Amino acid sequence: MTTYLDFEKPLSAIEGKAEELRAMARANGEMDVEKEAAALDRKAADILNDLYKNLSPWAKCQVARHPERPHCRDYVEALFTEFTPLAGDRNFADDLAVVGGLARFEDRPVVVIGHEKGHDTTTRIEHNFGMARPEGYRKAIRLMDLADRFNMPVISLVDTPGAYPGKGAEERGQSEAIARSTQRCLQLGVPLVSVIIGEGGSGGAVAFATASRLAMLEHSIYSVISPEGCASILWRDAEKMREAAEALKLTAQDLKKLGVIDRIIPEPRGGAQRDRAAAIANVGKAIGAMLGEMQGMDRTAVVQERRKKFLKMGAKGLAA
Amino acid sequence: MNWISNYVRPKINSLFSRREVPENLWTKCPECGTMLFHRELAENLNVCSNCQHHMPMTPRERFATLFDGGIYTEVEVPAPVADPLQFRDQKKYPDRMKAAQKATGEKEAMLVAEGEIGRTPIVAACQDFSFMAGSMGMYVGNAIIAAAERAVKLKRPLILFSAAGGARMQEGILSLMQMPRTTVAVEMLREAGLPYIVVLTHPTTGGVTASYAMLGDIHIAEPNALICFAGPRVIEQTIREKLPEGFQRAEYLLDHGMLDRVIARAQMRGELITIVRMLMGLTPVVAGDLPPPADVASLADQRATAATGEPAEIDETS
Ligand SMILES: [Zn+2]
Numbered sequence A: 001m002t003t004y005l006d007f008e009k010p011l012s013a014i015e016g017k018a019e020e021l022r023a024m025a026r027a028n029g030e031m032d033v034e035k036e037a038a039a040l041d042r043k044a045a046d047i048l049n050d051l052y053k054n055l056s057p058w059a060k061c062q063v064a065r066h067p068e069r070p071h072c073r074d075y076v077e078a079l080f081t082e083f084t085p086l087a088g089d090r091n092f093a094d095d096l097a098v099v100g101g102l103a104r105f106e107d108r109p110v111v112v113i114g115h116e117k118g119h120d121t122t123t124r125i126e127h128n129f130g131m132a133r134p135e136g137y138r139k140a141i142r143l144m145d146l147a148d149r150f151n152m153p154v155i156s157l158v159d160t161p162g163a164y165p166g167k168g169a170e171e172r173g174q175s176e177a178i179a180r181s182t183q184r185c186l187q188l189g190v191p192l193v194s195v196i197i198g199e200g201g202s203g204g205a206v207a208f209a210t211a212s213r214l215a216m217l218e219h220s221i222y223s224v225i226s227p228e229g230c231a232s233i234l235w236r237d238a239e240k241m242r243e244a245a246e247a248l249k250l251t252a253q254d255l256k257k258l259g260v261i262d263r264i265i266p267e268p269r270g271g272a273q274r275d276r277a278a279a280i281a282n283v284g285k286a287i288g289a290m291l292g293e294m295q296g297m298d299r300t301a302v303v304q305e306r307r308k309k310f311l312k313m314g315a316k317g318l319a320a
Numbered sequence B: 001m002n003w004i005s006n007y008v009r010p011k012i013n014s015l016f017s018r019r020e021v022p023e024n025l026w027t028k029c030p031e032c033g034t035m036l037f038h039r040e041l042a043e044n045l046n047v048c049s050n051c052q053h054h055m056p057m058t059p060r061e062r063f064a065t066l067f068d069g070g071i072y073t074e075v076e077v078p079a080p081v082a083d084p085l086q087f088r089d090q091k092k093y094p095d096r097m098k099a100a101q102k103a104t105g106e107k108e109a110m111l112v113a114e115g116e117i118g119r120t121p122i123v124a125a126c127q128d129f130s131f132m133a134g135s136m137g138m139y140v141g142n143a144i145i146a147a148a149e150r151a152v153k154l155k156r157p158l159i160l161f162s163a164a165g166g167a168r169m170q171e172g173i174l175s176l177m178q179m180p181r182t183t184v185a186v187e188m189l190r191e192a193g194l195p196y197i198v199v200l201t202h203p204t205t206g207g208v209t210a211s212y213a214m215l216g217d218i219h220i221a222e223p224n225a226l227i228c229f230a231g232p233r234v235i236e237q238t239i240r241e242k243l244p245e246g247f248q249r250a251e252y253l254l255d256h257g258m259l260d261r262v263i264a265r266a267q268m269r270g271e272l273i274t275i276v277r278m279l280m281g282l283t284p285v286v287a288g289d290l291p292p293p294a295d296v297a298s299l300a301d302q303r304a305t306a307a308t309g310e311p312a313e314i315d316e317t318s
Helices: A006-027 A034-053 A057-064 A072-079 A121-126 A134-149 A167-171 A174-187 A202-209 A227-235 A238-248 A252-257 A276-293 A299-312 B003-015 B038-043 B059-066 B093-104 B138-154 B169-176 B178-191 B232-239 B250-255 B265-279 B293-307
Strands: A081-085 A098-105 A108-115 A154-160 A192-201 A213-217 A221-223 A263-265 B026-028 B035-037 B072-074 B110-117 B120-127 B158-164 B196-205 B218-221
Touching: A006 A034, A006 A057, A057 A192, A057 A221, A057 A227, A057 A238, A072 A098, A072 A108, A072 A154, A072 A276, A098 A134, A098 A276, A108 A134, A108 A202, A134 A154, A134 A174, A134 A202, A154 A202, A167 B232, A174 A202, A174 A299, A174 B178, A192 A202, A192 A276, A202 A221, A202 B169, A202 B178, A213 A252, A213 A276, A221 A252, A221 B169, A227 A238, A227 B169, A238 B169, A252 A263, A263 A276, A299 B178, B026 B038, B035 B038, B059 B110, B059 B120, B059 B265, B093 B169, B110 B138, B110 B265, B120 B138, B120 B265, B138 B158, B138 B169, B138 B178, B169 B178, B178 B196, B196 B265, B218 B250, B218 B265
Parallel strands: A108 A154, A154 A192, A192 A213, A192 A221, A213 A263, B120 B158, B158 B196, B196 B218
Antiparallel strands: A081 A098, A098 A108, B026 B035, B072 B110, B110 B120
């Protein structure tokens, strides 16, 4: 069953009609509807093509948050072997909003870290909708320490609405944990390759995305604030999220122009949620390519290159 | 309803013409409502003499009272591209900038300076909450990088006074990118073995707290300063419960292990001198007041005279 987004309404009507015709044919063997149904299919495919060719920034936010989009664990399952999850911050707790551990990518030992949103009510609550607490960032710091000591590249998968705004999270140093995680990213003597697979929500995303190479899926977003949050502050009206999404320049396409990301990973027609395997395979190819670009760089060069990239970042604005 | 503002003030105003009594002659303490005479408030470092509430200070006010004799040299900050995203909400970003520049007389939300405190050379950076809520965009990032580079070049410690509502939304992702950029600045100081001291002032929130403001070698806060990642209102909406008294205030953070010290503004300069001199391996600070700059100049004259054989009595320890 497909979950249709509001801008996909014209599509749902046609796909619904095609499905109805086929159901009728199944009930009545005499009827031959395949020709008509196939025509509807073609029409639906055209609509889907058109819709996704020119998604508005707000529509992209909705696609990036689509519940059926592949999440961190789907990528880890498909792209890595011998995944061995490691838990805990050795201080307070294990935060399930952040998953990570040892794994092999194309046989090479790596450390993988990501935000996990969950895929049904139970797992969404378990993973706190991908909103990490300080323990999640401190777990990530531990895993980066491990990667650095044993010379394993780090691969991070970013998908979070933001860091969790809770009482305990604040008391236990949410800001400090995020700051230290960002700092650890910058200190890594091994490549850190990062992909924004859905939502790159503010500081909670920066903590893992301060990478040597950063890619974004075609319809993912990366922003300083959610469009709703921005609208309620600057427009004093949360309903102005369309305008805010437009103004924030949070799409992969704009961020590539700004030099904030290094590459855009194409999504299958109609978004990653319509062909999860294809989306995951594209991400795998991009990770391989980004790691390849850094082959043979020594530790000092890895640190210096990453630093320079951030010092230069934004120097030209959108006019670049 | 405050009887001073509603009763006394109109009466005082009526004694003079409006022209002669500028509106800012009196400041009302936002905490206790006491009317404070402007000059006395300035002499008291913008701290309410009645309730000790610490009011905001502009970078220039801060530096004038921080550096020896109020003398400092501004460190130049490379100007970023103006309005990098061509951002527009209900107003255009360049218009908001112009309004902030007009209101504050400043170029942007951070000032960087070099000078001496207790004859200890330092570089200092101070965020200006009165300029678009001190928000962190490309300029603030450039300022912190410039401050760190200057400190490394001169082998001096960096003292940073933070105050910000968070990121500059009108610079979108580029404001967010100041989190890693300013962290690179902190790394430069760390590698050079130089102290980086953060003084967190009211309020320090959002992405600023989650980057350079929480990466100091030492964290000192002013009393009752709000210091947080997510603001209290956002948290109350999320968890749907009232937050305890003093939540996310300096003293609360001290209790939860996030700060080294909470220090009143009147003692701050002395604290910073003591700490910086220890971290830099310098001798203890000489007690007593330092001579004002005019006296230092005449002291030099006297030394020159002494060198020519004329008698002169100079107390080197004063
Ligand atoms: Zn007061």
